[in-house]
Amino acid sequence: MKKVAFYTLGCKVNAYDSAYMQELFLKNGYTPVGFGAPADIVVINTCTVTATADKKSRAAIRRAAAAGSKVIVAGCMAQKQAKELLEMDGVCAVVGTDDRAKIADVAERLLQGQVCIDMVHDIAGCAYEDMHVGTTGDKTRAIVKIQEGCDNFCSYCIIPYVRGRSRSRRMSGILDEAKTLADTGAKEIVLTGIHIASYADNGHLLGDVVCALDEIAGIRIRLGSIEPGVLGEDFIRQVSSAQSICPHFHLSLQSGSASVLKRMNRKYSPEEYMNFVNLLRLYFNRPAITTDIIAGFPGETPYEHNETMKFVEQAGFSRIHVFPFSAREGTKACNIFPKVPKRVAKERASALIRLGDEYEMKYINAMIGRKAQVLFEDASDAFKGCLEGYSERYIRVAAHAKSNELKTVTIARVCDKIAFGS
Ligand code: SF4
Structure with missing residues (x-):
């Protein structure tokens, strides 16, 4: 019986691409096994959005290769660095960000003895x-x-x-x-x-x-x-x-400073962004507004960082993800100077995370006494005997419920960013 394992890095798009490829393997008679279990074929669906993502992708490839499986590297990193990846020990094939439909055929060719299959092509x-x-x-x-x-x-x-x-x-x-x-x-x-x-x-x-x-x-x-x-x-x-x-909208902000947004080549100003947030609040009841922010973008001055801090306060985000800037080779930001020292970028990221946590707690606490419709998924560590899931406003809620149940509860209290509902 042929076995296949998947390891997926990165975003939800990659998760979807993996789910599709996994189903192709199932249709071709493979049994899925967990990553780390003995498998004939291991697919590493990579991410290359940051240097850390590259590092994690390579570590997963090494682990799969060390276990003796035939490794197919797919996804963004394969698209960018096909040749280098094919030179890594154990990597037998690369499939980029197109032609995923052919991945099960590629696996068959590998099992029949072919080596070094390069399926990556120009995606323009x-x-x-x-x-x-x-x-x-x-x-x-x-x-x-x-x-x-x-x-x-x-x-x-x-x-x-x-x-x-x-x-x-x-x-x-x-x-x-x-x-x-x-x-x-x-x-x-x-x-x-x-x-x-x-x-x-x-x-x-x-x-x-x-x-x-x-x-x-x-x-x-x-x-x-x-x-x-x-x-x-x-x-x-x-x-x-x-x-x-x-009523949950993830609006990617990246910076609350007009001049930084311009250097980032983002297509909106802080004012336009805030207008959009205000409109969401006009049409929706207490919408959750979540966002991503990059700290320490090249050239970011203390003044510009403070503009972002102030913007976070004004917007009242219910959750923010903060990333210290990570230069990607081949992008224009690599040629923007002066660079912000890594230590400073980390300090700015920490300040933004602290501020984000404050507003996140405010948003969650304001839900006490209100109803939340929750999709219950996993056992709760914080509230024993309960299940946890996300509410429609993307708050983690624990309650007595069944798995995969969509249930409306009233929020009674909050512990470590997890609300308890009954
Ligand atoms: S909008 Fe900007 S950050 Fe988002 S994927 Fe496109 S280029 Fe990348």
Whole structure:
């Protein structure tokens, strides 16, 4: 019996790509095993968004190779560094960010004795690779990929170079997949992509996708990261009419300083971003606004860092992810000077994390006495005998509930950022 193991790094898009490839292996007679268990084929689906991601990807490849499996390296790092990866011990094939449909055939060729298969090709002008996922596996939240690539070329980001230009999935394919997943027990659909705000299929935009999915009974819909510069009030008004949309919006900020945003080549100003946040608060009841911020971008002065700190206070984010700047070779930010010393970038990141924690606690505590609709998933460590899951506003909530149950509870108290509901 042929066995396959997967190890997936990076974002939800990569998780979706892995789920699709895993299903291809199942259809081809493979038995899935956990990473680390003996396997004929191991697929490492890599991420290259930061230097740390590269390091983790290489470490996973070494581990799989040391166990004697035939290793296929897929994903963003494979797209960027195919030749170097093929030279690593144990790496038998590379598959980039297109042609994932061929991965099971590649595995067969390896098992028949072929070596060094390079499936990576230039992705310029590629069409959307049509993928379909039929089950959520052991997860209760289903990721549905609706878009690939990005046209924005933010000065720090390698993604447009490794995933190509923006292209969208047919809306009919999205609806079919969401219906199948709902039929197999999914209670939440997370719409994901590299830049879902730019979704466009024959005149259908992101808001149209949300409204079409709203017709599927028994699921709620959560949006992946969106960009304020692309979407406006029409979009907010449209999605606010959907009954099943989660009032949780991840708006990637990166900096609250206009001059830093300009150097980053982001397509909005802090004012435009704040207007979007205010509109969300107008159309939705207490929406959760979460974000990502880069600390210590090249040239960032103490004044600009303080602008970001002030912006975080004004926006009242319910959660922020902060990353000290990490230069990616081949991006414009590598040539922006002066660099912020690593120590300073880390200090700024710590200050932002502390501030973010403060606002996160404020947001969670303000939920005490209010109702939350929670999708319960795992056993809670904080509240023994309870299950935990995410509320529609992306708060971690524990309560007595069943796994994969979508249940409304009232928040009674909070412990370590986890709310307890009954
Ligand atoms: S919007 Fe910017 S940061 Fe996001 S994927 Fe595109 S280029 Fe990268």
